Amino acid sequence: MEPETIKALIRRTHEVILAHAEELTDLDQAIGDGDHGINMKRGFDAIAAAADAIAELPCGKALEKAGMTLVMSVGGASGPLYGSLLMAMGKAMPEAPDSVGDIAKAFQAGVEAVMKRGKSEGGEKTMLEVLLPVATSLKDAGALDIGVLRKTADAGLASTKDMKATKGRASFLGERSIGHLDPGARSSALLIHAVCDVIEGK
Amino acid sequence: MEPETIKALIRRTHEVILAHAEELTDLDQAIGDGDHGINMKRGFDAIAAAADAIAELPCGKALEKAGMTLVMSVGGASGPLYGSLLMAMGKAMPEAPDSVGDIAKAFQAGVEAVMKRGKSEGGEKTMLEVLLPVATSLKDAGALDIGVLRKTADAGLASTKDMKATKGRASFLGERSIGHLDPGARSSALLIHAVCDVIEGK
Amino acid sequence: MKKLINSVDNVLNESLRGFGAAHSDIVSVNWEPKFVQRAGGTAKGKVALISGGGSGHEPLHAGFVGQGMLDAACPGEVFTSSTPDQMLAAAQAVDAGAGVLFIVKNYSGDVMNFEMAAEMYGEMHEGEQATVLTNDDVAVEDSLFTQGRRGVAGTVIVEKIVGAAAEAGADLATCKALGERVNAASGTMGVALTSCTVPAAGKPTFELAEDEMEMGVGIHGEPGRRRVKLMEADALAAEMIEAICKEDGPRSGDPVLLLVNGMGGTPLMELYLVYDAARRLCEERGLTIARSLVGDYCTSLDMAGCSITLTKVGDEMLGYWDAPVHTAALRWGV
Amino acid sequence: MKKLINSVDNVLNESLRGFGAAHSDIVSVNWEPKFVQRAGGTAKGKVALISGGGSGHEPLHAGFVGQGMLDAACPGEVFTSSTPDQMLAAAQAVDAGAGVLFIVKNYSGDVMNFEMAAEMYGEMHEGEQATVLTNDDVAVEDSLFTQGRRGVAGTVIVEKIVGAAAEAGADLATCKALGERVNAASGTMGVALTSCTVPAAGKPTFELAEDEMEMGVGIHGEPGRRRVKLMEADALAAEMIEAICKEDGPRSGDPVLLLVNGMGGTPLMELYLVYDAARRLCEERGLTIARSLVGDYCTSLDMAGCSITLTKVGDEMLGYWDAPVHTAALRWGV
Ligand SMILES: Nc1ncnc2c1ncn2[C@@H]1O[C@H](COP(=O)(O)OP(=O)(O)O)[C@@H](O)[C@H]1O
Ligand SMILES: Nc1ncnc2c1ncn2[C@@H]1O[C@H](COP(=O)(O)OP(=O)(O)O)[C@@H](O)[C@H]1O
Ligand SMILES: [Mg+2]
Ligand SMILES: [Mg+2]
Ligand SMILES: [Mg+2]
Ligand SMILES: [Mg+2]
Known part of the structure; x- marks a missing residue:
């Protein structure tokens, strides 16, 4: 992957997280501890600060380094989870990925790492509500359909609203977690959209 | 003095303090620490509880006992001051006071005890703004004029509004104490009125 | 938001710097990455205890570093678990040959970050390590x-x-087993009168009406069991102690350690009043109050409220409780 | 009003009862009249130290009764000086033949009540007595x-x-003279972010807007020098330390004891941050921070805010500061 593409990905994800940090924190205040926006901002600030070094690396290594940067700067639940996602994606990524299949496989490996780290699965009102269907959609797609990706992410996010959380801080709320979007699902959807933006050349 | 008169005095002063406790506290919140009504209520509750024992005593001893009751139950600035007022009045009161002059002299002795205990004089925005002119008015009066007494007390109270406090907790405020009535002056005026009520047979 | 701070970005660093300077006889602060360790280091052959987690719970955990308690603490950002590099560096600094015990509060973030640190530490070191989850x-x-x-x-x-x-x-396995027994013997229930405000969020985590409390609140302002009307301290303490004793809590005849803990914005006068209520209620249940602790020990920023903890204790635990401790927040026997 | 209490009339009694029970190894509580004294009594021939005053400033003063500090404390109603009978009974209980030193905060109520007690005690006893006004x-x-x-x-x-x-x-005259020297060497300045609420009053003593602070506030919520806009901790500490140093405060080269004191509703995290600011400012002025203390020691119910105290100290005072103390709120060396 071109260093410029990596930089564009870093720039766009950073922009999107900054623009929505307050929204993420608000969502987390409702059913968590009110720091998700702050956490994501800290992590993507750190990635942006290391952008030059990351962009020099081959795609897989770049993902690993970005993941490790998240792990070492975010903390909380989202740090190890997004960190594991990117690190596992990086490990599974061929040196020169040349098909949607390559990316789908790597993403699948990342999502599995999230599940392993979080001891979680779909239906527990977490970021996995977005990540899992996106992984499936990528795997099933012959060609990359950005519109479908976006819709899949949005639908996954929307589905968290009526769920009862059984993992993460929101699970302590029991029934009272119902009726709120999950903050981690929202950040996952935002990140998917940010990547789509770059692919579409926005 | 008849036990019944003493009881009536205790009853009426107690009533009046209870009815105005919140007002006294509000005044004290503005330029003090917000406890004057609570303090006065505690003191007059204690006197009321001891009413039978106090009423049996001769007038002077009754005043002394009421004063000591205030000292031992009120605390704060008002406890020793009102306590000293009543105790010194009691000491100066003849066994059977039979003229306005007797009462005027006793009251004068009480007010002097307040000044000594408080190291204070008129013009410092304290209860003395009421007590001093009332003492003078009693001394000068040939016969007891309740109307004059009430007016003197009210005028003394009103005069505290534009004064700058130089004694008591309000003195810490300097210029900012101006524009507020002094809580102790207000309680003094209330007590004078309560005594007038009893004399007038209300 | 009203706080004694400079900028929301520097709260942790400045507070930690102040803590380190105020207690330089007890602790030293490492900055990159952040951890607090005993000023004198860990004695050779002693099991090293490391705790950590989000800040905002002061004095937890840095206030418990010192003789007789922790060897190191890793403070994360406010309400955000610390990161694995902190724990890793702390473990390297305090491992004295007898292994490292991580004491971790059971939150997904804390658990996952400590897990990653433990994995990394395991890859790099021969030494033993273990974890107690509270x-x-x-x-x-x-x-x-x-x-x-x-x-x-x-x-x-x-x-x-x-x-x-x-x-x-005690060796590592013994420490781990003991920690798990103490944890199993402990139950805590908290209540909030007001929300806390995360500095970077700038507004209260939740809203409570003038006549409402949050029963069972978490120490990050997580909503609790239910929102209730203001209660008197006696009724409050009764509900809290009932909740603690209900499942597997202490029974009549049991000696207990009673901790009444302030959430950060509650004055000591009220905490002692709650202690008085809790004590009476424990005695009514036939519990023997063997030891007591009243004060701010595990807080939630500026939240007004408190928690009550009961730990069933035997002679062994009491002996360890009474043993000398010299930390910023707990000190006796030295 | 949100407080952890039962009824406003019982706040003091219930809180004091809890305090006494939680620290029965250190103090005992006398009820009619109310005072707190050392559990072991005062050693024969030792000057007895008695303090007291309105409640609501916990741990002041009962939290400082014990070995190395006070012999007795007389708690008054909330923000109301205690009454002479309390001081009298306390003096009788702790006078051990070397005289009694009353330590009194300079408020007209406290001064007058202690004066009356001293007069009564003088009439009844041969023993010596003296007072230090702070x-x-x-x-x-x-x-x-x-x-x-x-x-x-x-x-x-x-x-x-x-x-x-x-x-x-030390004998009575020496204790009195030392107390006066320590007092003269000390300067304090306080600031409030929120008002306190006297339980019996039921509403805040004063109102502060969301962006206001009260600079120079008193520990009873007495208004201070002026109302100011919210400031950063550095600016705040600078103004406070300037006010302390201005008149007769410490000068470059002086060793000082630095106390950052919470008002009751301020979390430790913020106090350490203010300590950090204060420390930097003191060092800029060339002061040497010889000792430090950070925490809630002289509070104002639930007020959010803090005070900074600087005491110029020499070797004698430092020696006494470091000496063992075993009270509910300060403990070291034992
Ligand atoms: N075990 C888990 N598995 C998957 N996702 C999780 C898990 N725990 C938490 N999350 C996700 O992390 C989000 C919260 O992240 P964040 O607020 O940054 O961390 P914390 O909960 O530690 O404050 C949740 O909204 C949820 O999507
Ligand atoms: N030195 C003094 N001389 C005369 N009156 C005083 C003096 N100090 C205080 N007062 C009176 O006492 C009143 C306050 O009483 P109170 O609120 O009960 O006590 P405190 O000030 O201790 O809280 C003041 O309003 C004032 O009238
Ligand atoms: Mg969160
Ligand atoms: Mg008052
Ligand atoms: Mg968090
Ligand atoms: Mg008062």
């Missing part, structure tokens, strides 16, 4: 179907008792 | 024309240092 908060019901209970003020008691055992020469 | 609050300007300055957090330092001297065998 989960004393009885407010979370149905804990089997969720993340489980949260670790709250009972963690302080685990750290004190295991700290004394480690100081007395 | 007035460390520099917020009150023009103090010559008023009641004078108020006694605030510096009182804790007076009680600690004189307590150690008495324990070491």
Whole structure:
């Protein structure tokens, strides 16, 4: 992957997280501890600060380094989870990925790492509500359909609203977690959209 | 003095303090620490509880006992001051006071005890703004004029509004104490009125 | 938001710097990455105890670093678990040959970050390591179907008792087993009168009306069991102690350690009043109050409120509780 | 009003009962009249130290009763000086033949009540007695024309240092003179972010807008020098330290004891941050921070805010500061 593409990905994800940090924190205040926006901002600030070094690396290594940067700067639940996602994606990524299949496989490996780290699965009102269907959609797609990706992410996010959380801080709320979007699902959807933006050349 | 008169005095002063406790506290919140009504209520509750024992005593001893009751139950600035007022009045009161002059002299002795205990004089925005002119008015009066007494007390109270406090907790405020009535002056005026009520047979 | 701070970005660093300077006789602060360790280091052959987690719970955990308690603490950002590099560096700094025990409050973030640190440490070192997870908060019901209970003020008691055992020469397995027993013997229930405000969020985490309390609140302002009308201290303490004793809590005849813990914005006068209520209620249940602790030990920023912890204690635990401790927040016997 | 209490009439009694029960190894509580004394009594031949005053400033003063500090404390109603009968009974209980030293904060109520007690005690007893008036609050300007300055957090330092001297065998005159020197060497300035609420009053003593602070506030919520806009901690600490150093405060080269004191509703995290700011500012002025203390020691119910105290200290005072103390709120060396 071109260093410029990596930089564009870093720039766009950073922009999107900054623009929505307050929204993420608000969502987390409702059913968590009110720091998700702050956490994501800290992590993507750190990635942006290391952008030059990351962009020099081959795609897989770049993902690993970005993941490790998240792990070492975010903390909380989202740090190890997004960190594991990117690190596992990086490990599974061929040196020169040349098909949607390559990316789908790597993403699948990342999502599995999230599940392993979080001891979680779909239906527990977490970021996995977005990540899992996106992984499936990528795997099933012959060609990359950005519109479908976006819709899949949005639908996954929307589905968290009526769920009862059984993992993460929101699970302590029991029934009272119902009726709120999950903050981690929202950040996952935002990140998917940010990547789509770059692919579409926005 | 008849036990019944003493009881009536205790009853009426107690009533009046209870009815105005919140007002006294509000005044004290503005330029003090917000406890004057609570303090006065505690003191007059204690006197009321001891009413039978106090009423049996001769007038002077009754005043002394009421004063000591205030000292031992009120605390704060008002406890020793009102306590000293009543105790010194009691000491100066003849066994059977039979003229306005007797009462005027006793009251004068009480007010002097307040000044000594408080190291204070008129013009410092304290209860003395009421007590001093009332003492003078009693001394000068040939016969007891309740109307004059009430007016003197009210005028003394009103005069505290534009004064700058130089004694008591309000003195810490300097210029900012101006524009507020002094809580102790207000309680003094209330007590004078309560005594007038009893004399007038209300 | 009204706080004694400079900028929201520097709260942790400046507060930690102040802490380090105020207690330089007890601790030293490492900055990159951040951890607090004993000024004198860990004695050779002693099991090293490390705790950590989000800040905003002061004095937890840095205030418990010192003789007889922790060897190191890793403060994360406000309400955000610390990161694995902190724990890794702390472990390297304090491992004195007898292994490292991580004491971790049961939150997914804390658990995952400590897990990653432990994995990394395991890859790099021969030395032994173990983890005690604390989960004393009885407010979370149905804990089997969720993340489980949260670790709250009972963690302080685990750290004190295991700290004394480690100081007395207990090995890693013994320390871990003891920590798990203390945790299992502890139950905590909290209540909030007001929300806390995360500095970077700038506004209260939740809203409570003038006549409402949050019963079973978490120490990050997580909503609790239910929102209730203001209660008197006696009724409040009764509900809290009932919740603690209900499942597997102390029974008549049991000696207990009673901790009444302030959430950060509650004055000592009120905490002692709650202690008085709790004590009476414990005695009515036939519990023997063997030891007491009243004060701010596991807080939630500026939240007004308190928690009550009961730990069933035997002679062994009491001996360790009474053992000398010299930290910023707990000190006796030295 | 949100408080952890039962009824406003029982706040003091229930809180005091809880305090006594939680610290029965250190203190015992006498009820009619109310005072707190050392559990072991006062050693024969030791000067007895008695303090007291309105409640709501916990741990002041009962939290400082014990070895190396006070012999007795007389808690008044909330923000209301205690009454002479309390002081009298306390003096009778703790006088051990070497005389009684009353340590009194300079408020007209406290001064008058202690004066009456001293007069009564003098009439009844041969024994010697003396009084130290503390007035460390520099917020009150023009103090010559008023009641004078108020006694605030510096009182804790007076009680600690004189307590150690008495324990070491100093006689009454020496204790009094030392107390006056410590007081004269101390300056304190306070600030409020929120008002306190007196339980019986049921509403805040004063109102502050969301962006306002009260600079120079008193520990009873008495208004201060002026109302100011919210400031950063650095600017705040700078103004406070400037006010302390201005008149007769410490100068470059002076060793000082630095106390950052919470008002009751301020979390430790913020206090350490203010300590960090204060420390930097002191060092810029060339002061040497010889000792530090950070925490809630002289509070104002649930007020959010803090005070900074600087005491110029020499070797004698430092020796007494470091001497063993075993009270509910300060403990070291034992
Ligand atoms: N065990 C888990 N598995 C998957 N996702 C999780 C898990 N725990 C938490 N999350 C996700 O992390 C989000 C919260 O992240 P964040 O607020 O940054 O961390 P914390 O909960 O530690 O404060 C949740 O909204 C949820 O999507
Ligand atoms: N030195 C003094 N001389 C005369 N009156 C005083 C003096 N100090 C205080 N007062 C009176 O006492 C009143 C306050 O009483 P109170 O609120 O009960 O006590 P405190 O000030 O201790 O809280 C003041 O309003 C004032 O009238
Ligand atoms: Mg969160
Ligand atoms: Mg008052
Ligand atoms: Mg968090
Ligand atoms: Mg008062």
